[in-house]
Amino acid sequence: MLNNHLQLTPFIHIEDFQNIRVNGPFELIMLSPYACQLNGKGFTLLIEAGDARISSMNVEEVTIKVQDLTRFELKKMDIV
Amino acid sequence: MAKIQSGRKINCHIKPHEHTYAFIQALKENKVYIIKLSKDKSGTSFTLFEKDLSIVRRIRKQHKIPIHFTRPDSDSIIQFQWMTLLGLFGFILLPYIFSLFLWQISIDDVSDERQVKLFSELHDLKVNERKMMSKLVSDSEIRQVLLAKNHDLSWIHIKRTGSKMHITSVPAPVISREPSDQKAPSDLVAFRRGVITNYDLTSGERLIPINETVKKGDVLVTGVLKQGDTDIIVGAQGQVFADYWVEMSFQLPTKIVYDKFSSEQVNLFQIRPAWKKFQETQSVDHLVELVKSAFRIERQTIIGKSEFIVSEQWINEAFLPMLRMRTASTLTPKGKIKDEKILHITWTNDTVKGKVLYYMNDNIASKRPIHQGD
Numbered sequence: 001m002l003n004n005h006l007q008l009t010p011f012i013h014i015e016d017f018q019n020i021r022v023n024g025p026f027e028l029i030m031l032s033p034y035a036c037q038l039n040g041k042g043f044t045l046l047i048e049a050g051d052a053r054i055s056s057m058n059v060e061e062v063t064i065k066v067q068d069l070t071r072f073e074l075k076k077m078d079i080v
Numbered sequence: 081m082a083k084i085q086s087g088r089k090i091n092c093h094i095k096p097h098e099h100t101y102a103f104i105q106a107l108k109e110n111k112v113y114i115i116k117l118s119k120d121k122s123g124t125s126f127t128l129f130e131k132d133l134s135i136v137r138r139i140r141k142q143h144k145i146p147i148h149f150t151r152p153d154s155d156s157i158i159q160f161q162w163m164t165l166l167g168l169f170g171f172i173l174l175p176y177i178f179s180l181f182l183w184q185i186s187i188d189d190v191s192d193e194r195q196v197k198l199f200s201e202l203h204d205l206k207v208n209e210r211k212m213m214s215k216l217v218s219d220s221e222i223r224q225v226l227l228a229k230n231h232d233l234s235w236i237h238i239k240r241t242g243s244k245m246h247i248t249s250v251p252a253p254v255i256s257r258e259p260s261d262q263k264a265p266s267d268l269v270a271f272r273r274g275v276i277t278n279y280d281l282t283s284g285e286r287l288i289p290i291n292e293t294v295k296k297g298d299v300l301v302t303g304v305l306k307q308g309d310t311d312i313i314v315g316a317q318g319q320v321f322a323d324y325w326v327e328m329s330f331q332l333p334t335k336i337v338y339d340k341f342s343s344e345q346v347n348l349f350q351i352r353p354a355w356k357k358f359q360e361t362q363s364v365d366h367l368v369e370l371v372k373s374a375f376r377i378e379r380q381t382i383i384g385k386s387e388f389i390v391s392e393q394w395i396n397e398a399f400l401p402m403l404r405m406r407t408a409s410t411l412t413p414k415g416k417i418k419d420e421k422i423l424h425i426t427w428t429n430d431t432v433k434g435k436v437l438y439y440m441n442d443n444i445a446s447k448r449p450i451h452q453g454d
Contacts, residue, residue, distance in 0.1 A: 028101055028108075031119045054117035054126075059108055 011041060012074065020047065020064045036064055039077070046073040088130040093148040095123040103143045110135050182211050184244040190251065194230065198249065201229055213243070265315030268301035268445035270294045274322030277441055284316025294322065300445050313450055320445035323418065328407060329435045332390055334427070340386040347378040390432055395425065400436065407438055415442030
């Protein structure tokens with residue numbers, strides 16, 4: 001678990017691996033109790049965990065509350 | 081980051097639907113703040129603020145998604161927020177504060193002039209509208225002052241209901257004796273036997289000297305004055321007082337039974353008699369009567385019998401003074417009872433009989449028109 005603030009890309013902030021904040025335009029592709037997938041700025045963010053829940057969401061920002069994180073994947077999408 | 085405004089929250093639940101993500105995306109793009117978004121087998125749940133509800137409804141229609149809205153705080157009727165508490169406090173406090181003041185004074189009187197006069201007299205007593213109730217003078221003092229200033233009133237009713245004061249004046253009864261025609265000149269004639277004690281005349285000439293006995297029908301004062309050979313008719317007016325005896329007899333049962341109100345009985349749901357009738361003959365009338373009986377309220381006054389045994393002490397201390405007062409009430413204002421003699425009181429098994437003699441002084445003159453020919 002990372003306690004220090006970690007900024008992975010211009011739009012993902014991880015305060016710890018229980019609260020993941022994503023800034024900027026994004027699209028919610030998938031949400032289930034175990035996974036959450038967001039698309040934005042040509043990237044895909046996939047989170048898999050024991051429990052994934054969006055604690056807040058508005059136009060510019062989404063905060064995802066995660067418990068027992070099993071997979072955290074950021075992929076650059078192919079530009080078609 | 082959008083600023084979160086305080087407001088009431090609403091829980092939303094969407095059953096599994098293919099347009100769920102598009103709907104949520106549309107909400108997000110329309111600046112709807114979404115909280116606690118989660119998804120499970122039963123569907124998607126999230127919370128939003130009530131202020132965004134109209135936007136949510138509009139988007140929901142576009143996407144044709146059924147949403148179930150619930151309020152997380154719907155089971156508590158009163159929202160414990162500052163404004164609610166302040167309003168609630170005002171709701172209790174304001175009526176209480178207003179109830180401390182007198183808001184309305186109304187006066188009920190037959191004469192408008194006296195109504196205005198009473199208002200000004202109340203004003204002098206510092207009984208005004210918009211004044212604190214606790215600083216007002218007492219009802220008895222108001223009554224005392226108003227009665228002292230208005231001799232033509234016999235009583236003042238003061239009724240206070242809440243912060244209203246209603247004053248009703250009761251005018252004194254106008255006592256008019258001798259309603260006889262004042263225009264027709266007349267003589268004064270004795271209407272009973274008595275010994276003349278004094279005259280109180282405004283016109284006419286005395287015929288009978290004082291301390292002389294007169295019979296019924298004797299002319300006491302003449303309304304015809306003689307001036308030489310001519311008669312001048314002036315008409316006699318006034319009163320002639322004489323002493324006379326009046327005998328009063330009474331008869332009372334020795335045991336007086338009277339009804340005394342003891343209580344009131346209220347009967348509700350007296351269905352049984354109507355039900356019995358309905359069971360005997362099942363007709364529409366009886367059914368109507370049965371239904372009516374369920375709503376009927378019967379009030380029954382329960383009266384207790386009270387017994388009172390007449391005693392000699394009661395006769396002397398209560399009954400005779402009462403009889404004396406009753407006799408005195410038949411006299412004119414200047415008349416009086418000079419003496420009282422009990423002739424006899426006879427007790428039998430169930431009755432008590434008695435005779436009382438009153439020595440009275442009162443006006444014995446009545447008017448008799450002077451016959452002036454045609």
